[in-house]
Amino acid sequence: MAATADALPQRQAAMRRVGTTAFALVGVAPFFLFALFFLILPTMFLIVGAFKNPAGDWTLGNLANLFQPTIISAYWISIQVSAASAILGGLIGFFLAYAAVSGGLPAWIRPTLLTFSGVASNFAGIPLAFAFLATLGRMGLVTVFLNEAFGFNLYRTGFNLLSFWGLTLTYLYFQIPLMVLILTPAIDGLKREWREASQILGATSVQYWRYIALPVLWPSMLGTTLLLFANAFGAVATAYALTGSSMNIVTILLYAQVRGDVLHDPHLGYALAVGMILITGVSNGTYIWLRSRGERWLR
Amino acid sequence: MKQSTFGPWLAMIIGGLYFLVPLLATFEFSLRMKRGEYSFEAYRVVFADPGFQASFSYSVALALATIVLGVLLVVPTAYWIHLKLPKLKPLVEFVTLLPLVIPAIVIVFGYLRMYNSSSILPLTNSARGTDLLLAFGYVTLALPYMYRAVDTGLRAIDVRTLTEAAESLGAGWPTVLFRVIFPNVRVAILSGAFVTFAIVMGEFTFASLLNRPAFGPYLQLIGANRAYEPAALAIIAFLVTWACMGLMQVIGQGARMVSRKR
Numbered sequence: 080m081a082a083t084a085d086a087l088p089q090r091q092a093a094m095r096r097v098g099t100t101a102f103a104l105v106g107v108a109p110f111f112l113f114a115l116f117f118l119i120l121p122t123m124f125l126i127v128g129a130f131k132n133p134a135g136d137w138t139l140g141n142l143a144n145l146f147q148p149t150i151i152s153a154y155w156i157s158i159q160v161s162a163a164s165a166i167l168g169g170l171i172g173f174f175l176a177y178a179a180v181s182g183g184l185p186a187w188i189r190p191t192l193l194t195f196s197g198v199a200s201n202f203a204g205i206p207l208a209f210a211f212l213a214t215l216g217r218m219g220l221v222t223v224f225l226n227e228a229f230g231f232n233l234y235r236t237g238f239n240l241l242s243f244w245g246l247t248l249t250y251l252y253f254q255i256p257l258m259v260l261i262l263t264p265a266i267d268g269l270k271r272e273w274r275e276a277s278q279i280l281g282a283t284s285v286q287y288w289r290y291i292a293l294p295v296l297w298p299s300m301l302g303t304t305l306l307l308f309a310n311a312f313g314a315v316a317t318a319y320a321l322t323g324s325s326m327n328i329v330t331i332l333l334y335a336q337v338r339g340d341v342l343h344d345p346h347l348g349y350a351l352a353v354g355m356i357l358i359t360g361v362s363n364g365t366y367i368w369l370r371s372r373g374e375r376w377l378r
Numbered sequence: 379m380k381q382s383t384f385g386p387w388l389a390m391i392i393g394g395l396y397f398l399v400p401l402l403a404t405f406e407f408s409l410r411m412k413r414g415e416y417s418f419e420a421y422r423v424v425f426a427d428p429g430f431q432a433s434f435s436y437s438v439a440l441a442l443a444t445i446v447l448g449v450l451l452v453v454p455t456a457y458w459i460h461l462k463l464p465k466l467k468p469l470v471e472f473v474t475l476l477p478l479v480i481p482a483i484v485i486v487f488g489y490l491r492m493y494n495s496s497s498i499l500p501l502t503n504s505a506r507g508t509d510l511l512l513a514f515g516y517v518t519l520a521l522p523y524m525y526r527a528v529d530t531g532l533r534a535i536d537v538r539t540l541t542e543a544a545e546s547l548g549a550g551w552p553t554v555l556f557r558v559i560f561p562n563v564r565v566a567i568l569s570g571a572f573v574t575f576a577i578v579m580g581e582f583t584f585a586s587l588l589n590r591p592a593f594g595p596y597l598q599l600i601g602a603n604r605a606y607e608p609a610a611l612a613i614i615a616f617l618v619t620w621a622c623m624g625l626m627q628v629i630g631q632g633a634r635m636v637s638r639k640r
Contacts, residue, residue: 106462107470110451117485117489118473178387179386183383198616198623201622206580206616210404213406214403219403220403312481316583316598352484352487360479
């Protein structure tokens with residue numbers, strides 16, 4: 080008896096809640112409509128196109144056609160450059176962030192490093208390519224300086240700015256600062272007490288890193304490295320301004336395909352884009368997942 | 379136990395060299411346009427170029443439009459999510475992170491397929507329509523940064539109390555939103571706006587593939603045809619980025635100091 084009497088107002092309240100939720104949804108409608116029209120539907124258009132042939136029938140042929148030497152090598156060079164710049168950027172960025180946070184350096188180092196990282200991580204694209212051409216190009220300051228001061232001809236060693244290592248070295252200019260920016264809060268989360276406690280208990284520095292610091296830091300470190308990977312993988316402008324179309328990486332191939340259908344098959348172009356989404360999707364999806372794990376220690 | 383600072387100093391010095399040498403080299407290179415002497419000739423040539431003026435002001439206008447559209451889209455949404463629909467928060471956050479997952483070149487490829495002249499919504503038929511599409515595209519690119527900034531700002535204030543106080547004084551929702559919430563998160567909005575500005579000014583892929591005369595495609599054109607002007611332009615672009623990030627920090631610190639004084 081009492082239960083039914085209680086249930087009635089509860090039900091009314093529940094119904095009112097459903098009503099207000101439906102009304103509340105109207106408030107977020109513009110956002111979801113925007114995301115639908117300018118993010119999700121355009122991407123879906125390409126994904127659907129990748130699984131259709133010109134006649135409009137479903138097919139896996141476009142994806143199978145990706146496995147031809149030029150396309151595979153484009154993906155492979157992209158993956159190599161992105162991985163090299165992500166891993167190197169991750170390691171160097173970690174050492175810089177760690178040195179600034181707990182290296183015992185003067186207090187002005189840290190804000191200077193963070194401010195500069197904020198700028199440098201946004202200084203990408205075409206101006207960055209110009210800067211590296213002026214530094215390490217054939218007429219660049221460092222190239223000329225090494226030649227005149229030490230008689231060391233950089234380009235005779237086989238180095239070329241318009242190559243794998245040249246592109247990686249250039250990408251590091253925005254990769255390292257991004258790592259510094261994201262990892263500094265995580266390193267701040269390493270409490271001084273943990274180190275002191277481990278020392279009092281007789282742990283060596285190696286043991287401290289092996290059993291305390293790295294287990295706390297690795298989700299952020301690995302996650303951010305994956306973010307850097309995707310960041311480099313999707314980059315177009317730097318590589319395009321640096322190498323023109325002389326370097327066969329997948330973003331430049333897709334750029335040429337969008338401009339002028341160089342593959343002579345629009346649906347193969349869609350498949351090329353879908354392959355890129357798969358790679359950055361897995362990479363960034365893992366990053367987002369790892370970030371939520373890493374944040375547990377920052378509270 | 380005193381920690382040795384040799385390793386950290388070494389890391390900082392090597393890092394510092396890697397980051398400063400390209401800037402110095404670019405600056406030095408940009409001064410060499412006149413043979414045998416240093417001069418600002420390259421900068422003079424760049425500033426006098428009508429193409430520079432047109433593309434730079436086009437990108438500034440586009441950046442401002444992007445900021446206005448982005449703020450009008452993100453602030454009400456983030457506010458509404460905080461106030462009424464906290465359950466939707468993970469979904470909205472996921473959507474705002476999507477532009478990091480889908481490369482920009484893929485997004486613009488989709489636009490060209492979806493909004494071309496033979497589609498239902500042929501935005502690319504007219505220059506104005508393409509400008510609008512480009513601005514929407516930039517709102518998308520800036521979404522992760524803008525949303526994160528505004529979300530952090532809203533977390534720092536008591537959204538519910540402010541709303542209820544305003545409503546009990548008779549304010550309608552436009553008043554609540556524009557005269558109560560906006561002023562309270564203006565620091566967050568500004569920091570999102572500066573990041574957006576920096577992104578739009580340097581962007582190449584969208585503008586180039588949508589064929590609009592923005593600063594990015596202009597840079598590419600100069601880079602392919604000139605020797606000293608690109609270095610000067612790189613320095614100018616670096617200063618623009620530096621100004622955006624510097625202003626962002628100053629505003630953030632100013633706000634922190636004000637709140638500490640309170």
